[in-house]
Amino acid sequence: MTLSIADAGQALLWMTTISLLIQAIEALRLQAGSALLAPWPWSIQRDDLRDSSKLVRAVFDRLYRPGIHRAHLIVHMLAALSLPWAGATTPVAAGLLVSQVLISIRWRGAFNGGSDFMTLSVLGGIAIAALTAPWLGESLAWQAGLWLISIQALSSYFLSGTVKLRYAGWRHGRALPALLDGGLYGPLPPTSLLRQPVVAMVCSWAFIIWEAAFPLSMIDPRLTTLWCAIGIAFHLLVWWFFGLNRFFWAWMATFPALIGCATLIQG
Amino acid sequence: MSDPVLLILAYVAFLALTLFFRGRALQGPWWFLLRSFLPNWRFYHRVGAMPVMLVRTCGADGQWSAWQGDRPRARRALIDLVHNPHNNRLLLDQSLVEHLYADLREADNADSVTMLVSYRLACELARRRVNATTPGARAIQFEIRLIPPYGVATPDTAVLTSPVLAAGHPQPPTT
Numbered sequence: 148m149t150l151s152i153a154d155a156g157q158a159l160l161w162m163t164t165i166s167l168l169i170q171a172i173e174a175l176r177l178q179a180g181s182a183l184l185a186p187w188p189w190s191i192q193r194d195d196l197r198d199s200s201k202l203v204r205a206v207f208d209r210l211y212r213p214g215i216h217r218a219h220l221i222v223h224m225l226a227a228l229s230l231p232w233a234g235a236t237t238p239v240a241a242g243l244l245v246s247q248v249l250i251s252i253r254w255r256g257a258f259n260g261g262s263d264f265m266t267l268s269v270l271g272g273i274a275i276a277a278l279t280a281p282w283l284g285e286s287l288a289w290q291a292g293l294w295l296i297s298i299q300a301l302s303s304y305f306l307s308g309t310v311k312l313r314y315a316g317w318r319h320g321r322a323l324p325a326l327l328d329g330g331l332y333g334p335l336p337p338t339s340l341l342r343q344p345v346v347a348m349v350c351s352w353a354f355i356i357w358e359a360a361f362p363l364s365m366i367d368p369r370l371t372t373l374w375c376a377i378g379i380a381f382h383l384l385v386w387w388f389f390g391l392n393r394f395f396w397a398w399m400a401t402f403p404a405l406i407g408c409a410t411l412i413q414g
Numbered sequence: 415m416s417d418p419v420l421l422i423l424a425y426v427a428f429l430a431l432t433l434f435f436r437g438r439a440l441q442g443p444w445w446f447l448l449r450s451f452l453p454n455w456r457f458y459h460r461v462g463a464m465p466v467m468l469v470r471t472c473g474a475d476g477q478w479s480a481w482q483g484d485r486p487r488a489r490r491a492l493i494d495l496v497h498n499p500h501n502n503r504l505l506l507d508q509s510l511v512e513h514l515y516a517d518l519r520e521a522d523n524a525d526s527v528t529m530l531v532s533y534r535l536a537c538e539l540a541r542r543r544v545n546a547t548t549p550g551a552r553a554i555q556f557e558i559r560l561i562p563p564y565g566v567a568t569p570d571t572a573v574l575t576s577p578v579l580a581a582g583h584p585q586p587p588t589t
Binding site for chain 1: 489498509
């Protein structure tokens, strides 16, 4: 499969919209939920800003009032919805990036770890494309944006894979069932095949090799597409065991960029 | 060998080097709040000790319950793939416990612990959990215990036992 820069950009905007809508709808649901779901009290959390100026604290105090925060989330959703229809205009792209940061700060910097990192990377790439388009032209600006996203996605896979090689637990397959036992939907059933040491070791090495080899898949868009297809299965498994649904959508949003950049490399 | 392939190989080599050389950790309130800009991409790279929160309650009869709590658990449903607020909240609360554990390791003394945002939010979390499950409780106490790698949490793995806290109503989720 190959993707032109224009098609990759459009697919990226669609996937980003889906990812942002899922996150914002969840945030709205938490706001409207019981005390167990509601955000942490800002009256305590605001002490994270105790070293900031009075003005900064006053701005955040106002921004995180429940009514204003709810309105913020709705505007965030509308801006996300506009991406595939109206394209990534500078105000929307830059606004979404800033808005995403502000939403993260309400959760002390990250709501869901890596998915927040990747969502910001994707929005950063879109913002770069939108901001530089008037000077570089649409095509070159989108190449810059897509490459920024691709580099973050490739780094995430490569580092996540190779760092596991340093730990004997991963190399010998002992870590996989232990981590799956600790997952949100765990523990593994006692009869699970993944408890068999040989199966666990083969699966561990398959994931490590697939992750570590991701950058090399960029030499041919067909290979990148295959790696992304495996990625869909991989992220579904991560959700299946760990409940990390936001990771699935955040990384899916990077796949058009990866295939678009691989197409570019091939010429 | 073509230029793009060389570039990819150079990039991979650079990333590989970052596995062995780590700079000093950036610290400060704004670095913490803006950490989403500085990903480290090291997911589940090892089985480490996991801090968990356990809570016990004191009823009207003055009797304390057993310690209750474990790592977050939930039932899987297909809808969770697109809408998973409850379970993501459980994971977020676990992150809070992990941040508290990290703060405890850096705290200078016991007094400074009670001033920590993570500690005060943990008190709130404990209250909210008790109010949801044991509304009649008069007092509560929470403990942070470590689940050792490949092991289970036991009382001797406690790293923090809170003072007795009034169950009360948790603070409203507003400013």
